[in-house]
Amino acid sequence: MRTQYVAAVDLDRDRLAEDLARAEEFHYSEAYSNYLIGGPWKSAMLWATGGDSGTGLLTTYAYDRAADFTEYGRRLPYLRELVTNTVDVSRLQFVRLAVFSDSVIVPHRDFLELTDLPEDARSAHRVHIPLITHEECFFSEDNTVYRMRAGEIWYFDAARIHAVASLVAAPRIHLIFDFTDRPGDRPLIVPDREPVGDRIPDRSAVRRPALPDSRRDELRRLADLLTMDTFREVFSIVIKTHFRWDGGEDFAWDTMFALARACPDQDVLPHTRELFQYYTLDRTGSKE
Template identity: 55%
Template sequence: MRTHFVGEVALDLARLESDLATCRSLEWTEAYSDYVFGGSWKSCMLWAPGGDAGDGVVTNYVYDRPAGFTAHAERLPYLAELIRETADLDRLNFARLALVTDSVIIPHRDLLELSDLPDETRNEHRMHIPLATNDNCFFNEDNVVYRMRRGEVWFLDASRIHSVAVLTAEPRIHLMLDFVDTPGAGSPARVAGGGVEVGIPADRIVTRPPLGDDERADLLGLAPLLSMDTFDEVFSIVIKKHFRRDGGPDFVWNTMLELAAKSPDQAVLPHTEELCKHYTLERSA
């Protein structure tokens, strides 16, 4: 299933804000925070195999147990209702809140570490519903940057290289749902239009100016400063540039590999190559 806009849900904003206020007091995990540069990435599990909130790392759950709501979801009645009304619970593996502030996420593919799981239990389809967002929150797939609006329902092809930028201290909170694949069963989203793959609407796509030669030269001029000590800072700069300027396909990883090859720190290039392999090609559980 390719990335596409599904439709919208009519959010009850008063009940939503009540649940979002309550959720701040729940136990959030920082699973997958190694994908993030900057502020915070946190998640709160609302539905999982065995109804166990767990640690948020999807490979650490016992998949042969029936999935169900966690104790966190029991304190969030509106969000639990939204999940019941929007998702095919028979195919739902995980539902979690994802909170991001002032951060960029490394371009990566998801699901790589799940390849050894049986087809009937492996996450195959991911759905997003933004609950709190703003115009400084961006999603990216391949070389397309776009926004998802509050209350919209999206299916994402998480097997393609994608990343996120939240360029504000204002929290972005999404409801993320992962489903198993059931051939011939139709869309796992109970939303009008859920069976139609319309792609990314043109009015959601962010038009970025082309990256100029001077800007590219300035970025490559960071090579003498790139070391294992400054690696995260330089990587963050390159990702942020990608969300503001169009540097072409695979801009982030190509730029980081070029910078690493010119770095005076000989540890940087093998480190960058290993990260690129880990985030985009193969990853163990």
């Protein structure tokens, strides 16, 4: 399912605030924080195969056991209602309460580490519902940058290369749902919330100015500073530039490869190739 806006739910702000206050007591996993520059990316599992909160790493759960609310999910009555009233739980595998701020997420694909699982067991579809977000929080897919706003329901094509940015210190909190590809008696999202209108509405799309040559020249000069020690800082600058300026398709990775080829540190280019493989092509056998 391609990334697309589906509909919006009216969030009960008071009940949501009560649940989020309870959730502050949870032990949040920092699994997948290696995808961030800034970070961390924290999550609490509310629904999972086997019904256990677990480690947060999707590869560590009991895929042969029925899915159910975890201990954390059972302690959040409002979010529990939101889950059961919004999606087809017969195909639901995971629901995470995910929090991050003041960070960028490296352009990557998800689900790559699940390819060893049987097709009818592995996660194949993802849905986002933002609970708290800000105008300085962005997603991108291909060369499209957009915002998901609080209460909106989005199908999210996690198998395509995508990046995320939160450019404010205040937390961004989403519910993230993962589903199997098994047939169901009803759509993943309840029937009256099927996709309508544009895939990414105009109100959600972020219109970025074209990246000027002067800014490209500034980025090229980062090659002089790029080393294994500064790699993450330089990559963060490149990713943030992608969210502010339209540099064209595959801008972030193409820019990093160009800088890696030009920089004096000979270890940087093979490192860039290794990261590109891991984040976008193959994570079979990896723990994260």
